[in-house]
Amino acid sequence: xxxxxxxxxxxxxxxxxxxxxxxxxxxxxxxxxxxxxxxxxxxxxxxxxxxxxxxxxxxxxxxxxxxxxxxxxxxxxxxxxxxxxxxxxxxxxxxxxxxxxxxxxxxxxxxxxxxxxxxxxxxxxxxxxxxxxxxxxxxxxxxxxxxxxxxxxxxxxxxxxxxxxxxxxxxxxxxxxxxxxxxxxxxxxxxxxxxxxxxxxxxxxxxxxxxxxxxxxxxxxxxxxxxxxxxxxxxxxxxxxxxxxxxxxxxxxxxxxxxxxxxxxxxxxxxxxxxxxxxxxxxxxxxxxxxxxxxxxxxxxxxxxxxxxxxxxxxxxxxxxxxxxxxxxxxxxxxxxxxxxxxxxxxxxxxxxxxxxxxxxxxxxxxxxxxxxxxxxxxxxxxxxxxxxxxxxxxxxxxxxxxxxxxxxxxxxxxxxxxxxxxxxxxxxxxx
Amino acid sequence: xxxxxxxxxxxxxxxxxxxxxxxxxxxxxxxxxxxxxxxxxxxxxxxxxxxxxxxxxxxxxxxxxxxxxxxxxxxxxxxxxxxxxxxxxxxxxxxxxxxxxxxxxxxxxxxxxxxxxxxxxxxxxxxxxxxxxxxxxxxxxxxxxxxxxxxxxxxxxxxxxxxxxxxxxxxxxxxxxxxxxxxxxxxxxxxxxxxxxxxxxxxxxxxxxxxxxxxxxxxxxxxxxxxxxxxxxxxxxxxxxxxxxxxxxxxxxxxxxxxxxxxxxxxxxxxxxxxxxxxxxxxxxxxxxxxxxxxxxxxxxxxxxxxxxxxxxxxxxxxxxxxxxxxxxxxxxxxxxxxxxxxxxxxxxxxxxxxxxxxxxxxxxxxxxxxxxxxxxxxxxxxxxxxxxxxxxxxxxxxxxxxxxxxxxxxxxxxxxxxxxxxxxxxxxxxx
Ligand SMILES: [Ca+2]
Ligand SMILES: [Ca+2]
Ligand SMILES: [Mg+2]
Ligand SMILES: [Mg+2]
Ligand code: NI
Numbered sequence: 001x002x003x004x005x006x007x008x009x010x011x012x013x014x015x016x017x018x019x020x021x022x023x024x025x026x027x028x029x030x031x032x033x034x035x036x037x038x039x040x041x042x043x044x045x046x047x048x049x050x051x052x053x054x055x056x057x058x059x060x061x062x063x064x065x066x067x068x069x070x071x072x073x074x075x076x077x078x079x080x081x082x083x084x085x086x087x088x089x090x091x092x093x094x095x096x097x098x099x100x101x102x103x104x105x106x107x108x109x110x111x112x113x114x115x116x117x118x119x120x121x122x123x124x125x126x127x128x129x130x131x132x133x134x135x136x137x138x139x140x141x142x143x144x145x146x147x148x149x150x151x152x153x154x155x156x157x158x159x160x161x162x163x164x165x166x167x168x169x170x171x172x173x174x175x176x177x178x179x180x181x182x183x184x185x186x187x188x189x190x191x192x193x194x195x196x197x198x199x200x201x202x203x204x205x206x207x208x209x210x211x212x213x214x215x216x217x218x219x220x221x222x223x224x225x226x227x228x229x230x231x232x233x234x235x236x237x238x239x240x241x242x243x244x245x246x247x248x249x250x251x252x253x254x255x256x257x258x259x260x261x262x263x264x265x266x267x268x269x270x271x272x273x274x275x276x277x278x279x280x281x282x283x284x285x286x287x288x289x290x291x292x293x294x295x296x297x298x299x300x301x302x303x304x305x306x307x308x309x310x311x312x313x314x315x316x317x318x319x320x321x322x323x324x325x326x327x328x329x330x331x332x333x334x335x336x337x338x339x340x341x342x343x344x345x346x347x348x349x350x351x352x353x354x355x356x357x358x359x360x361x362x363x364x365x366x367x368x369x370x371x372x373x374x375x376x377x378x379x380x381x382x383x384x385x386x387x388x389x390x391x392x393x394x395x396x397x398x399x400x401x402x403x404x405x406x407x408x409x410x411x412x413x414x415x416x417x418x419x420x421x422x423x424x425x426x427x428x429x430x431x432x
Numbered sequence: 433x434x435x436x437x438x439x440x441x442x443x444x445x446x447x448x449x450x451x452x453x454x455x456x457x458x459x460x461x462x463x464x465x466x467x468x469x470x471x472x473x474x475x476x477x478x479x480x481x482x483x484x485x486x487x488x489x490x491x492x493x494x495x496x497x498x499x500x501x502x503x504x505x506x507x508x509x510x511x512x513x514x515x516x517x518x519x520x521x522x523x524x525x526x527x528x529x530x531x532x533x534x535x536x537x538x539x540x541x542x543x544x545x546x547x548x549x550x551x552x553x554x555x556x557x558x559x560x561x562x563x564x565x566x567x568x569x570x571x572x573x574x575x576x577x578x579x580x581x582x583x584x585x586x587x588x589x590x591x592x593x594x595x596x597x598x599x600x601x602x603x604x605x606x607x608x609x610x611x612x613x614x615x616x617x618x619x620x621x622x623x624x625x626x627x628x629x630x631x632x633x634x635x636x637x638x639x640x641x642x643x644x645x646x647x648x649x650x651x652x653x654x655x656x657x658x659x660x661x662x663x664x665x666x667x668x669x670x671x672x673x674x675x676x677x678x679x680x681x682x683x684x685x686x687x688x689x690x691x692x693x694x695x696x697x698x699x700x701x702x703x704x705x706x707x708x709x710x711x712x713x714x715x716x717x718x719x720x721x722x723x724x725x726x727x728x729x730x731x732x733x734x735x736x737x738x739x740x741x742x743x744x745x746x747x748x749x750x751x752x753x754x755x756x757x758x759x760x761x762x763x764x765x766x767x768x769x770x771x772x773x774x775x776x777x778x779x780x781x782x783x784x785x786x787x788x789x790x791x792x793x794x795x796x797x798x799x800x801x802x803x804x805x806x807x808x809x810x811x812x813x814x815x816x817x818x819x820x821x822x823x824x825x826x827x828x829x830x831x832x833x834x835x836x837x838x839x840x841x842x843x844x845x846x847x848x849x850x851x852x853x854x855x856x857x858x859x860x861x862x863x864x
C-alpha cells in the first residue's frame with residue numbers, strides 16, 4: 001500500500017489502507033455531512049465536491065449526486081459495494097503518493113485548507129439512520145463463560161447455540177455516537193435474589209457493565225418475505241463495521257429477562273464508534289472463526305472459510321481522577337458465527353433488513369479468561385472478584401465518573417486499519 | 433353525540449364519535465397523505481386544506497402547516513394531545529349536524545366530491561414512521577394459559593410478571609398495514625423436540641399462529657436519560673391506538689427463544705389496522721384492568737384506576753374457499769398492565785421513546801378459555817385440539833390461503849368507536 005501525503009502517525013488507525021466514512025459537522029458547515037478519516041484529519045467530502053464538482057472528484061462513478069451532503073451515510077450505503085469500492089479507491093488516489101495518484105487536492109493549497117480539517121475540530125454524528133438494531137450472541141467464549149456462571153459447566157450453552165446464531169432485537173433509539181454521556185439507568189432489581197417471595201426495588205443499577213462488540217451496517221436491503229443467501233451477504237449486503245459498546249445493567253437484566261429476553265437492562269444506551277470501516281478495508285484481516293463441530297443447516301454453510309476478522313481489540317477504563325487501565329485485550333476472531341451467517345439467519349423467515357440497520361456481534365471475549373474478557377461480568381466472575389486498576393483502585397462494576405474506551409485495529413504500523421475510539425463516560429442517574 | 437350528515441351505518445366503526453386518522457393515497461393524489469374516516473368515506477385532509485386554506489379549515493390551531501400533506505402522521509402526532517383534541521373537535525363540527533357545526537364542507541358540493549372519497553377507492557398506508565416497536569405481555573389470561581402449557585400450573589407465571597410489565601423489543605421493519613400479504617416463514621424447527629441430541633431442520637413453519645393485540649402509538653418523545661411519569665403518560669405521550677396481529681411461528685419460536693427471547697418466530701411480519709383511533713375517542717370506554725394483588729413500585733402506581741379499555745374484540749378466520757368463522761370474542765380489558773404503566777416502565781432507565789414508536793399490549797385473551805383466546809396456541813391447547821370452522825373444516829394452526837381478520841369496537845350502534853379491520857392472508861413461503 002502506498003503512503004499518503006497527509007501525515008499519518010505510525011500508530012494511527014486511519015492510514016491510506018483504511019479510508020473510513022463518517023458524518024461530521026464543522027464550524028464552516030454546521031449541517032451534518034459526509035467525510036473520510038486520514039491520519040488525524042477529516043476530509044470533508046461535501047466541501048471537496050462543492051469546490052471541484054462531482055465529475056472531477058469521482059469520475060465515472062454513478063449515483064453519487066447529493067449523497068455526501070446528506071446527514072447520514074444511508075444513501076451512500078444503498079449504492080452497493082461496487083460503488084463503495086470505487087469511491088474508496090478514488091480517495092486513495094486523491095490522498096496517496098503513488099505515481100498514479102491524483103493531484104486534485106494535494107496541489108491545491110486553498111482547497112486543502114478548506115477540506116482537510118483536524119478531527120479534533122470536527123463534531124462527529126451517528127453515521128447512519130438506524131431503522132432496526134439486532135444484537136447477536138456469537139462470541140463463543142463469552143457465551144460459554146456466562147453460561148457456566150448461570151447454569152454450570154454441563155448446561156453452559158443452550159442446545160440451539162451451535163445450530164443458529166442466537167440474537168434478539170435491540171433498541172435503535174438509544175444508539176449514540178462515541179462521546180455521548182451515559183446516564184446510569186434506574187431499574188427494578190432484586191437486592192436479595194435468594195429471598196422468597198421475590199421482592200424487587202426500584203433504584204440505580206448497582207451492576208453497570210459493558211459489552212465489547214463489533215457492529216455491522218447493512219447496505220442493500222432485502223425485500224420482506226425474501227431471504228439473503230449466506231454467500232451473497234458479503235459484500236452484497238454489508239456496508240462496513242464499527243466498534244460497539246452494549247452497555248448492560250446486569251441486575252436489571254437478571255430480574256427481567258425470563259422469558260422474553262433483555263429489555264431495560266440494555267435499552268438505555270448503546271455506543272458506537274463514529275467512523276464506518278468499509279468491508280473492503282477489513283478484507284486483508286480475515287481469519288477463521290471459532291470451530292463449530294455441529295453440522296450446519298445448508299442456509300448457514302459459507303463457502304468463505306476465513307469468515308471473521310482478526311482485529312486486535314482493547315478495553316480501557318479511566319477513573320474520574322484520570323487513572324487509565326487497559327482491562328482487556330482480545331481479538332474479534334473469537335466469534336463462532338460470521339456476519340454473513342447472522343444475515344442469512346436473520347432473513348431466513350423473510351425479515352426485511354433495511355439500509356442502515358445495525359447488527360451487533362455479541363460480546364467478544366478470548367479463551368484465556370479475565371484479561372481477555374469483553375465484559376466486567378466475566379472479568380469479575382459475576383461480581384465476586386475485583387479487577388485491579390492503576391493506582392490500586394479496583395472495580396467489580398462501573399462507578400459514576402468512569403469512562404470506557406474501546407479500541408480496535410489491524411495491520412502493521414503505518415498501514416493500520418482501525419476504528420478510532422468508542423468512548424462513553426458514566427454519569428449519575430438523571431432525576432425526572 | 434350529534435350525528436354526521438355523511439351517511440354512517442349503525443354498525444360502522446367510524447361514527448362521528450370516532451374520527452380516526454390514517455394515511456391514504458388516491459387516484460387524484462397518489463402521494464400518501466392524511467385523512468380521517470367517517471362512515472364508509474375517507475375525508476382527504478390535504479385536499480380539504482388545499483381548497484379551503486388552513487386558517488379557514490382549522491382556525492386558531494397552531495402548528496398544522498404542512499402536517500397533513502406528509503406521508504405519515506408523525507408530524508401531527510408530535511404536536512401533542514391539545515392539538516389532536518382541537519383538530520378532532522373541529523372535524524366533528526365540519527362533519528356534524530349540531531347547530532354549532534360548520535357548513536364549510538356540507539354545503540360545498542364540489543368540495544365534497546373532491547374531498548370525501550369512498551374508503552373502498554383509497555389505498556391505505558402505514559400511518560406512522562415507526563422507529564422502534566416494543567411488544568409487551570400484559571394480557572394476563574394469555575400469559576397464564578401459555579405458562580401453564582409450558583411450565584405447569586404452579587410455575588405458570590414468572591416471579592417478575594406481577595411486578596413489572598414484561599416486554600421485549602420487536603422488529604420495526606416488518607410492520608405492515610392491513611391487507612399486506614403474509615408469507616409463511618421458513619425457519620429452524622425441531623421436528624422431534626424430545627429426541628436427544630436436539631436435531632433441528634430448516635423448513636416452513638408448521639405452527640403459524642396469530643396474536644390479537646392492541647397497539648399504541650407514541651406522540652411526544654422523551655429525552656434519553658429521562659423517564660416518563662406514569663401519570664403524565666396519558667394523554668401526554670400517547671397519540672392513539674390500532675389493532676395489531678403479532679403473527680407468530682410457534683415452532684421457530686420454541687427452539688430459538690431461550691435465553692434471549694423471540695426472534696425469527698416473530699420478525700417476519702406484524703400487521704396493524706390502518707386508522708389510528710385517538711386517545712380522546714377511546715376515553716369513554718375506560719375500564720378496570722385485571723386485578724393485580726402485588727404491591728407496585730411507586731413508578732407504576734397510577735392515579736387513574738380505570739386505566740385500560742373495554743373494547744369488544746373478535747378474530748375471524750376465512751379459509752381459502754371462503755368459509756368464515758369467528759374463532760374468538762374477547763375484550764381489551766383483559767390486560768394486567770395499562771399503556772401508561774408500560775410507558776413508565778419502558779422509560780424508567782432513560783430509554784428514549786420517539787414519536788411514532790409502537791407498543792403492543794401482548795396477546796389479549798379472556799378468562800373463559802378457547803372461545804375467548806387471542807391465539808391458536810391457546811385455543812388448540814398447544815396444537816392438541818382442533819378448532820372447528822364452518823363447513824366442518826378445522827385448524828390447529830394456519831394453512832396457506834387462510835385469512836385472519838381482527839375487529840374491535842366500543843359504544844352503541846350509530847355512535848361506535850372502532851378500528852375497522854386488521855386483515856392478513858397467509859401465502860406459501862417464498863423461495864429465494
Ligand atoms: Ca450484547
Ligand atoms: Ca405478542
Ligand atoms: Mg445496548
Ligand atoms: Mg410480529
Ligand atoms: Ni427501529
